[in-house]
Amino acid sequence: MRIAVLSGAGISAESGVPTFRDDKTGLWAKYDPYELSSTDGWQSHPERVWAWYLWRHHLVERVQPNDGHRAVAAWQDYADVTVITQNVDNLHERAGSTTVHHLHGSLFEFWCDTCGSRFHGPLPDMPEPELEKMPPQCDICGGLIRPGIVWFGEQLPDEPWQAAVEAAATADVLVVVGTSAVVYPAAGLPEVALAQGVIVVEVNPEQTPLSGTATLSIRESASTALPRLLPQLPELLAN
Template identity: 50%
Template sequence: MTTPETTADALPEEVVAAVRGARRVLVLSGAGMSAESGVPTFRDAQTGLWEEFDPAQLATAEAWQEDPPFVWGWYAWRMHLVRGVDPNAGHRALAELGRLREVAISTQNVDDLHERAGSDVAAHVHGSLFALRCADCGVPYAQEVDLPSEPQERLTPPECPACGGHVRPGVVWFGEMLPEADVAATESAIDALEPGDVALVVGTSGIVFPAAGYPAMARAEGATVIEINPLETDISDMCHHVVRGTAAEVLPALVAAVRDADR
């Protein structure tokens, strides 16, 4: 049964007690986790050069095959925008929580803000902008790439040193399978949960599967499921506790309360 909605200004004792009493904390994060850092959405990155295109037209294997320089130009600009923002207080709070409890993070976000804040990420279920790989042979590409400070309509992708193919971003495009290793890592983290452990569901709409099913899976393992989101979502009614606030508002207060209670 979900408790009545509460806000970051009135963080319920039950939420603090649940996290304090947990041995493991699973964090399931979505786009709202990074919103306060100013991470651009698809639409935000639709500057003049691409404003007439549906983002879905730029995020498919078919678009890539048809015109790699056009798609790479858009993603290189997006990578530049993401690199220009910093982790917010919510990201930093989770990094601190990782020093207080055993924390596993599974994120739908393709940015690297959790890592830049100091957290280890168990899974990027939708891939990562910066996990570059060859589109032909799949070999990871570890070299630095030039990211334009101004949008470029067409930009030649880097060349794979192994086969000479074009290097692509590591995001999961529409119609592609999710990365098996990341899905398996998430499910393993869920399976490791026990009664008394906690699943924090932060900034996710609960619409996209399989991620939308993870809170119910965590609850089935006996974990206390806590949603942190300023808006009601499709998974609100399956959570034990709901805190209406943003990640940057709620998580620092929650982690500070746990830290102080541990002393």
């Protein structure tokens, strides 16, 4: 059995990783997402954008995968599992998933914004959030080191996207978990799957635009639904 999993912010929120909107409290409350997550914002205030992402990098390091992440990793004992995630954390990998495609980049990859050289640290610690912190400089060209995140105004990385489309189109089951199903192009992957006759299972406590077309919608959290989902899949495939 081939299972593709499309995960969004909801699954990581259960581990204590705030969604972008929830994380806009306190120190950064007066800044809109575009200002902190765009090429324009980086060019105007790199010290502010770097501080924001360095804080989130260290925040993710302090949390742990939850039962939802661990369930997806455990499915690998019984099926061919490909994870497609909109999240920029590494919780799927830390839970044990081996094939993970990051559509929106990763908080654990960094490169020079001028020459593109990879940066391997070390990174300064940030035990408490700071509003501004200057990014490190590239050892090769002196450019600024940026987080490996796909910002507003940037294209999705081609290799993860193509792998995601292939996984969604060729799976027996696509499990869509913790995503609002409104952020394109990722939100189009369930449409790709359905067009190929793939069973689409949505796991989300809230109704989304996908709910009306999904084969099955489960109104539960990821950590509640995913550990119980695998035994249900053969029956769905048989119908």
